[in-house]
Amino acid sequence: MHLQELKATKYTPVSPYGYTPDAWVGILFVVLFALSTICHLVQAIHSRLWWLIFTVVLAGIMELIGHGARLWSSYNIHINTPYLIQIVTTILAPTPLVAASFVMLGQVIHRLGQQYSRLSAKWYTIVFVTCDVIALIIQALGGASADAAVNQDKSAKPGGNTMLGGIIFQSIAITFYIVLATEFVLRYLYDKPIGGRPNVKTGYALDFKTKQMLCALAFSSLCIYVRSWYRTVELANGWQGHIIRTQRYFVVMDALMIVFAMWIMNICHPGRLLGPAPEWKFSQHGAGANATRTSEESSQHGDTEKQ
Incomplete structure (x- = not known):
């Protein structure tokens, strides 16, 4: 009997997580993400x-x-399929959320004045969304590699390193995004255009709704930034490391951060604060035309004074 118990213990599969995920935690985040996603779809x-x-x-x-x-996994810890699904999806999921932040900030730059931004609103969106797509591709390739390795009973470390590279690249892009966004806001507040650019008026101002949008973007970006560096440290620590095999770190530093980032955008939705689609088109074309007209009028006024 004792020998049978030893054999049973010896051949009992080990949890790939290093722990058993709590069912109540899974239910909580399924509900939170489901509600937020449905609200975002309707909005x-x-x-x-x-x-x-x-x-x-x-x-x-x-x-x-x-x-x-x-x-x-909380109901059947020894199946690899849900473990691999959650690794790939929870690592990739925030990437399109980051892209949304880039687009929203680009719209704010359009409205408040591109003379305060090192990149034009158009290039701001193009550059950072492109970086986000590159990060997504790298992480996806790493996830696919890790998945294939596990299914073939090989080491998932090479795939994990590729995913780590994608997350580091994304973290660096977010760092530049935060620095440039902060500079833009400060230059606008102190009315300091970059490099002698003409100080043109767009017809928009930093009203209460725009302030709300900027605060929501700052909070959401901070949450995603914290999560990105957590994932960086987690993967650098290894698949068998203490961080990846501790549930509370994942819950607080990843899941909760993304819940905050998504829910703040439900509350401070760009459609409510910056207006529906027609208003976005007007700000890009109408406001841009007004700014050009103002610049031309200033130039003409200067020529008249010289004459």
């Missing part, structure tokens, strides 16, 4: 800001799948 349709479906809503769906997989 995107109502405001006709369709790009939100491919960014924030997509992020919510991926988080929902990931935490659903963790809930699955």
